[in-house]
Amino acid sequence: MIEMRVAGIALDAVTRSPIVLLKDASDRRALPIYIGQEQAKAIISALEKQRSPRPLTHDLFVNLMEGWNMKLERITIHSLQDNTFYASLGVRQGDVKREIDARPSDAIAIAIRTNSPIWVMEEVVADASIPVDRDADEQERRAFREFISNLSPKDFVHHRGFRGGDG
Template identity: 40%
Template sequence: MAAVEVEVVGVRIELPANQPILLLKAVNLPRFLPIWIGAAEANAIGIVQRGLTPPRPLSHHLMLDILEAHGDSLSRVVITGRENHTFLAELRTEAGKTISARPSDAIAMALIADSPVYAAEEVVAENGIDAPAPDEEEVAQFREFLDHVSPEDFEGRS
Protein backbone atom coordinates (compact mmCIF):
# COMPACT_ATOMS: atom_id res chain seq x y z
CA MET A 1 0.00 0.00 0.00
CA ALA A 2 1.46 3.34 -1.06
CA ALA A 3 0.95 6.07 1.52
CA VAL A 4 1.55 9.80 1.79
CA GLU A 5 2.62 11.61 4.93
CA VAL A 6 -0.01 13.89 6.42
CA GLU A 7 0.19 16.52 9.12
CA VAL A 8 -2.46 17.27 11.68
CA VAL A 9 -3.85 20.73 10.97
CA GLY A 10 -6.21 20.55 13.93
CA VAL A 11 -9.78 19.97 14.94
CA ARG A 12 -12.53 22.22 13.62
CA ILE A 13 -16.21 22.29 14.47
CA GLU A 14 -18.70 21.79 11.66
CA LEU A 15 -21.68 24.06 12.09
CA PRO A 16 -24.63 23.89 12.62
CA ALA A 17 -24.28 20.30 13.88
CA ASN A 18 -21.32 21.13 16.18
CA GLN A 19 -19.57 17.98 14.93
CA PRO A 20 -15.77 17.91 15.39
CA ILE A 21 -13.73 17.34 12.24
CA LEU A 22 -10.10 16.26 12.35
CA LEU A 23 -8.34 18.00 9.49
CA LEU A 24 -5.23 16.40 7.99
CA LYS A 25 -3.10 17.95 5.21
CA ALA A 26 -0.99 15.92 2.81
CA VAL A 27 2.61 17.08 3.26
CA ASN A 28 3.57 17.05 -0.43
CA LEU A 29 0.15 17.37 -2.06
CA PRO A 30 -2.41 20.19 -2.11
CA ARG A 31 -5.03 17.97 -0.43
CA PHE A 32 -6.84 18.00 2.91
CA LEU A 33 -8.42 14.93 4.47
CA PRO A 34 -11.34 15.70 6.81
CA ILE A 35 -12.37 12.99 9.27
CA TRP A 36 -15.43 13.39 11.50
CA ILE A 37 -14.59 12.38 15.08
CA GLY A 38 -16.15 12.28 18.52
CA ALA A 39 -16.01 15.08 21.07
CA ALA A 40 -13.83 13.13 23.53
CA GLU A 41 -11.23 12.38 20.87
CA ALA A 42 -11.33 15.99 19.66
CA ASN A 43 -10.65 17.09 23.22
CA ALA A 44 -7.73 14.65 23.58
CA ILE A 45 -6.16 15.87 20.33
CA GLY A 46 -6.66 19.49 21.38
CA ILE A 47 -4.95 18.87 24.73
CA VAL A 48 -1.91 17.40 23.01
CA GLN A 49 -1.76 20.14 20.35
CA ARG A 50 -1.82 22.83 23.03
CA GLY A 51 1.12 21.13 24.74
CA LEU A 52 -0.83 20.45 27.92
CA THR A 53 0.04 17.53 30.18
CA PRO A 54 -2.82 16.14 32.24
CA PRO A 55 -2.06 15.43 35.92
CA ARG A 56 -2.92 11.75 35.38
CA PRO A 57 -2.47 9.77 32.16
CA LEU A 58 -5.41 9.87 29.79
CA SER A 59 -6.32 6.77 27.77
CA HIS A 60 -3.98 7.62 24.88
CA HIS A 61 -1.05 8.13 27.24
CA LEU A 62 -1.94 4.87 28.98
CA MET A 63 -1.93 2.92 25.71
CA LEU A 64 1.54 4.26 24.86
CA ASP A 65 2.71 3.37 28.37
CA ILE A 66 1.42 -0.19 27.88
CA LEU A 67 3.34 -0.49 24.61
CA GLU A 68 6.48 0.75 26.36
CA ALA A 69 5.98 -1.65 29.29
CA HIS A 70 6.01 -4.46 26.72
CA GLY A 71 9.26 -3.24 25.19
CA ASP A 72 7.69 -1.60 22.14
CA SER A 73 6.80 1.88 20.95
CA LEU A 74 4.69 3.56 18.30
CA SER A 75 6.52 3.85 14.99
CA ARG A 76 3.79 5.47 12.88
CA VAL A 77 0.08 5.70 12.24
CA VAL A 78 -1.53 4.90 8.89
CA ILE A 79 -5.07 5.81 7.78
CA THR A 80 -5.64 2.68 5.71
CA GLY A 81 -9.12 2.94 4.26
CA ARG A 82 -12.73 3.83 4.56
CA GLU A 83 -15.71 1.51 4.83
CA ASN A 84 -19.04 3.25 4.33
CA HIS A 85 -18.67 6.39 6.48
CA THR A 86 -15.99 5.01 8.78
CA PHE A 87 -12.27 5.64 8.31
CA LEU A 88 -9.87 2.89 9.35
CA ALA A 89 -6.40 3.25 10.84
CA GLU A 90 -3.54 1.17 12.12
CA LEU A 91 -0.92 1.69 14.76
CA ARG A 92 2.44 0.38 13.55
CA THR A 93 4.98 -0.40 16.25
CA GLU A 94 8.76 -0.49 16.24
CA ALA A 95 8.59 -4.26 16.78
CA GLY A 96 6.60 -4.66 13.56
CA LYS A 97 3.18 -5.18 15.11
CA THR A 98 0.03 -3.75 13.52
CA ILE A 99 -2.93 -2.79 15.70
CA SER A 100 -6.31 -1.72 14.31
CA ALA A 101 -7.51 1.62 15.70
CA ARG A 102 -9.89 4.49 15.12
CA PRO A 103 -8.10 7.31 13.30
CA SER A 104 -8.87 9.78 16.09
CA ASP A 105 -7.32 7.54 18.76
CA ALA A 106 -4.37 6.66 16.56
CA ILE A 107 -3.65 10.31 15.77
CA ALA A 108 -3.91 11.34 19.42
CA MET A 109 -1.33 8.67 20.20
CA ALA A 110 0.89 9.76 17.30
CA LEU A 111 0.84 13.35 18.53
CA ILE A 112 1.78 12.29 22.06
CA ALA A 113 4.55 9.98 20.81
CA ASP A 114 5.70 12.47 18.15
CA SER A 115 5.25 9.75 15.52
CA PRO A 116 4.50 10.43 11.85
CA VAL A 117 1.04 9.98 10.38
CA TYR A 118 0.41 8.60 6.89
CA ALA A 119 -2.68 8.01 4.78
CA ALA A 120 -3.08 5.54 1.95
CA GLU A 121 -2.87 7.32 -1.40
CA GLU A 122 -6.30 5.96 -2.36
CA VAL A 123 -7.83 7.37 0.84
CA VAL A 124 -6.45 10.83 0.11
CA ALA A 125 -7.43 10.64 -3.57
CA GLU A 126 -10.99 9.42 -2.92
CA ASN A 127 -11.83 11.30 0.28
CA GLY A 128 -9.59 14.34 0.25
CA ILE A 129 -10.50 17.84 -0.82
CA ASP A 130 -8.32 20.21 -2.80
CA ALA A 131 -6.41 22.78 -0.80
CA PRO A 132 -7.10 26.29 -2.00
CA ALA A 133 -4.28 27.75 -4.07
CA PRO A 134 -2.53 30.64 -2.37
CA ASP A 135 -3.37 34.08 -3.69
CA GLU A 136 0.03 35.08 -5.11
CA GLU A 137 -0.78 38.79 -5.13
CA GLU A 138 -1.92 38.70 -1.51
CA VAL A 139 1.23 36.78 -0.52
CA ALA A 140 3.42 39.34 -2.33
CA GLN A 141 1.65 42.21 -0.57
CA PHE A 142 2.13 40.56 2.80
CA ARG A 143 5.84 39.99 2.12
CA GLU A 144 6.19 43.64 1.12
CA PHE A 145 4.49 44.66 4.36
CA LEU A 146 6.84 42.43 6.40
CA ASP A 147 9.89 43.89 4.64
CA HIS A 148 8.97 47.41 5.74
CA VAL A 149 7.29 46.99 9.13
CA SER A 150 9.02 47.65 12.44
CA PRO A 151 7.92 47.21 16.07
CA GLU A 152 7.62 50.98 16.40
CA ASP A 153 4.81 50.92 13.86
CA PHE A 154 2.61 49.25 16.49
CA GLU A 155 3.41 51.44 19.48
CA GLY A 156 0.50 53.25 21.02
CA ARG A 157 -2.14 51.02 19.42
CA SER A 158 -4.74 49.33 21.57
Protein backbone atom coordinates in the same frame (compact mmCIF):
# COMPACT_ATOMS: atom_id res chain seq x y z
CA MET B 1 1.05 6.36 0.87
CA ILE B 2 1.03 10.05 1.65
CA GLU B 3 2.43 11.44 4.88
CA MET B 4 0.10 13.92 6.52
CA ARG B 5 0.06 16.03 9.65
CA VAL B 6 -2.65 17.30 11.94
CA ALA B 7 -3.58 20.82 10.86
CA GLY B 8 -6.11 21.22 13.66
CA ILE B 9 -9.60 20.54 14.89
CA ALA B 10 -12.63 22.25 13.37
CA LEU B 11 -16.37 22.11 13.97
CA ASP B 12 -18.85 21.19 11.25
CA ALA B 13 -20.92 24.34 10.68
CA VAL B 14 -24.22 22.42 10.57
CA THR B 15 -23.85 19.52 13.00
CA ARG B 16 -21.28 21.13 15.33
CA SER B 17 -19.43 17.79 15.25
CA PRO B 18 -15.64 17.97 15.64
CA ILE B 19 -13.46 17.23 12.63
CA VAL B 20 -9.75 16.48 12.74
CA LEU B 21 -8.13 17.98 9.66
CA LEU B 22 -5.04 16.32 8.19
CA LYS B 23 -2.95 18.09 5.53
CA ASP B 24 -0.26 16.82 3.20
CA ALA B 25 3.26 18.26 3.20
CA SER B 26 2.52 20.68 0.36
CA ASP B 27 -0.70 21.93 2.00
CA ARG B 28 -2.52 21.08 -1.23
CA ARG B 29 -4.88 18.42 0.14
CA ALA B 30 -6.81 18.24 3.38
CA LEU B 31 -8.48 15.14 4.76
CA PRO B 32 -11.38 15.88 7.13
CA ILE B 33 -12.29 13.08 9.54
CA TYR B 34 -15.34 13.40 11.79
CA ILE B 35 -14.55 12.38 15.36
CA GLY B 36 -16.22 12.43 18.78
CA GLN B 37 -15.99 15.17 21.39
CA GLU B 38 -13.72 13.15 23.70
CA GLN B 39 -11.34 12.25 20.86
CA ALA B 40 -11.21 15.92 19.86
CA LYS B 41 -10.24 16.83 23.44
CA ALA B 42 -7.54 14.14 23.44
CA ILE B 43 -6.07 15.42 20.16
CA ILE B 44 -6.20 19.06 21.23
CA SER B 45 -4.52 18.29 24.56
CA ALA B 46 -1.75 16.43 22.69
CA LEU B 47 -1.31 19.27 20.18
CA GLU B 48 -1.11 21.81 23.01
CA LYS B 49 1.17 19.49 25.04
CA GLN B 50 -1.15 19.67 28.03
CA ARG B 51 -0.44 17.32 30.92
CA SER B 52 -3.15 15.82 33.07
CA PRO B 53 -2.39 15.19 36.76
CA ARG B 54 -3.19 11.51 36.10
CA PRO B 55 -2.70 9.65 32.81
CA LEU B 56 -5.67 9.74 30.46
CA THR B 57 -6.40 6.77 28.21
CA HIS B 58 -4.04 7.74 25.36
CA ASP B 59 -1.30 8.65 27.83
CA LEU B 60 -1.78 5.29 29.54
CA PHE B 61 -1.41 3.52 26.20
CA VAL B 62 1.83 5.44 25.49
CA ASN B 63 3.11 4.64 29.00
CA LEU B 64 2.28 0.96 28.47
CA MET B 65 4.17 0.90 25.15
CA GLU B 66 7.19 2.59 26.75
CA GLY B 67 7.09 0.22 29.70
CA TRP B 68 7.23 -2.78 27.36
CA ASN B 69 9.91 -1.21 25.08
CA MET B 70 7.48 -0.83 22.20
CA LYS B 71 7.73 1.88 19.58
CA LEU B 72 4.95 3.31 17.47
CA GLU B 73 6.65 3.53 14.09
CA ARG B 74 3.67 5.05 12.28
CA ILE B 75 -0.07 5.11 12.01
CA THR B 76 -1.78 4.33 8.73
CA ILE B 77 -5.25 5.38 7.69
CA HIS B 78 -5.74 2.61 5.19
CA SER B 79 -9.35 2.56 4.06
CA LEU B 80 -12.69 4.28 3.91
CA GLN B 81 -15.81 2.10 3.92
CA ASP B 82 -19.37 3.36 4.25
CA ASN B 83 -18.12 6.78 5.39
CA THR B 84 -15.99 5.21 8.12
CA PHE B 85 -12.21 5.55 8.14
CA TYR B 86 -10.04 2.63 9.26
CA ALA B 87 -6.57 2.92 10.73
CA SER B 88 -3.83 0.82 12.23
CA LEU B 89 -0.90 1.35 14.55
CA GLY B 90 2.44 0.07 13.25
CA VAL B 91 4.12 -1.05 16.47
CA ARG B 92 7.58 -2.58 16.92
CA GLN B 93 9.01 -4.37 19.93
CA GLY B 94 12.58 -5.40 19.19
CA ASP B 95 12.46 -7.40 15.95
CA VAL B 96 8.72 -8.06 16.18
CA LYS B 97 6.37 -5.79 14.24
CA ARG B 98 2.60 -5.75 14.53
CA GLU B 99 -0.29 -3.88 12.95
CA ILE B 100 -2.97 -3.09 15.51
CA ASP B 101 -6.46 -2.03 14.41
CA ALA B 102 -7.48 1.38 15.77
CA ARG B 103 -9.95 4.17 15.25
CA PRO B 104 -8.26 7.00 13.34
CA SER B 105 -8.96 9.48 16.15
CA ASP B 106 -7.27 7.27 18.74
CA ALA B 107 -4.38 6.51 16.40
CA ILE B 108 -3.88 10.23 15.73
CA ALA B 109 -4.01 11.10 19.45
CA ILE B 110 -1.32 8.48 20.15
CA ALA B 111 0.79 9.50 17.12
CA ILE B 112 0.91 13.11 18.32
CA ARG B 113 1.96 11.99 21.81
CA THR B 114 4.78 9.82 20.41
CA ASN B 115 5.85 12.10 17.55
CA SER B 116 5.04 9.31 15.09
CA PRO B 117 4.28 9.88 11.41
CA ILE B 118 0.73 9.74 10.07
CA TRP B 119 0.37 8.01 6.71
CA VAL B 120 -2.75 7.83 4.56
CA MET B 121 -3.23 5.46 1.65
CA GLU B 122 -3.41 7.31 -1.67
CA GLU B 123 -6.84 5.91 -2.54
CA VAL B 124 -8.23 7.28 0.75
CA VAL B 125 -6.78 10.71 -0.04
CA ALA B 126 -8.20 10.51 -3.57
CA ASP B 127 -11.65 9.51 -2.30
CA ALA B 128 -12.03 11.77 0.72
CA SER B 129 -9.67 14.75 0.56
CA ILE B 130 -10.65 18.28 -0.27
CA PRO B 131 -8.48 20.68 -2.26
CA VAL B 132 -6.93 23.45 -0.20
CA ASP B 133 -5.21 25.48 -2.92
CA ARG B 134 -7.45 25.50 -6.02
CA ASP B 135 -5.24 28.08 -7.78
CA ALA B 136 -2.16 25.86 -7.47
CA ASP B 137 -4.19 22.86 -8.68
CA GLU B 138 -5.36 24.78 -11.75
CA GLN B 139 -1.84 26.04 -12.43
CA GLU B 140 -0.55 22.47 -12.26
CA ARG B 141 -3.30 21.30 -14.66
CA ARG B 142 -2.42 24.05 -17.15
CA ALA B 143 1.30 23.23 -17.00
CA PHE B 144 0.53 19.55 -17.59
CA ARG B 145 -1.79 20.35 -20.54
CA GLU B 146 0.90 22.57 -22.04
CA PHE B 147 3.52 19.85 -21.59
CA ILE B 148 1.26 17.27 -23.28
CA SER B 149 0.37 19.59 -26.16
CA ASN B 150 4.07 20.12 -26.91
CA LEU B 151 4.88 16.40 -27.10
CA SER B 152 5.45 14.73 -30.44
CA PRO B 153 5.84 11.03 -31.30
CA LYS B 154 9.59 11.46 -31.80
CA ASP B 155 9.87 12.63 -28.14
CA PHE B 156 8.83 9.12 -27.11
CA VAL B 157 11.17 7.44 -29.56
CA HIS B 158 14.13 9.50 -28.40
CA HIS B 159 13.50 9.11 -24.66
CA ARG B 160 12.63 5.42 -24.69
CA GLY B 161 15.48 4.33 -26.91
CA PHE B 162 13.04 2.80 -29.36
CA ARG B 163 14.37 3.06 -32.87
CA GLY B 164 11.46 1.58 -34.80
CA GLY B 165 11.80 0.05 -38.24
CA ASP B 166 13.13 -3.50 -38.83
CA GLY B 167 15.96 -3.06 -36.46
